[in-house]
Amino acid sequence: MVVASPWRRLVASLVDGLILFFLSFLLMALAGVDPLGPSTLGQDLLFQGLPGWAYYVAFTALYGATPGKMALGLRVVRTDGKPMDWLTAFMREVVGKTLSTLPFLLGYLWAFFHPKRQAWHDLIADTLVVRVESQNPGP
Structure with a gap:
């Protein structure tokens, strides 16, 4: 298990941020906002x-990774080895x-x-972000 670098995590976070930006834009447009x-705190x-x-x-609960983490080959795991859960x-x-x-x-x-x-x-959730090992062995 290889722990992910903070830089790789940052890039994954930027990918997720872009996805969420477009999602928020779409939700606001659909709601007529x-x-x-300008927006309010409530909006x-x-x-x-x-x-x-x-x-x-x-x-994170269902797949152990957001789309940004998946794209960068990362996964969130619990340090005790148990599967990720909703809590x-x-x-x-x-x-x-x-x-x-x-x-x-x-x-x-x-x-x-x-x-x-x-x-x-x-540290609060007792998790690690790790690199996903390749499933395809090389030649």
Whole structure:
């Protein structure tokens, strides 16, 4: 099991951010809200916050990876070896990432210095982000 680098995780996060940007844009347009106009805190929560949390929790609980992580060959695993579950995904993606974000993204930067490359949300949920081993052996 090879622990993923923080840089690879960052690129995966950017891919997920692009997906969520377009999803939020679509949801706002379907609801009749101008996606390019000013928004309220309620609209931000409804069209960005809640869909984002649902996206991260569902993909992590069901597949162990978001589409961004899948594209970069990454997976979230529990350190105790048990399968990913909904509570662990919620603790990591909602509670942990909220705490990682609040003090100037310090919780995310932590992964650059932690020996197992764990950010605060990984430590809170007892998870690791690892590289997926290739299923196709070479010649």
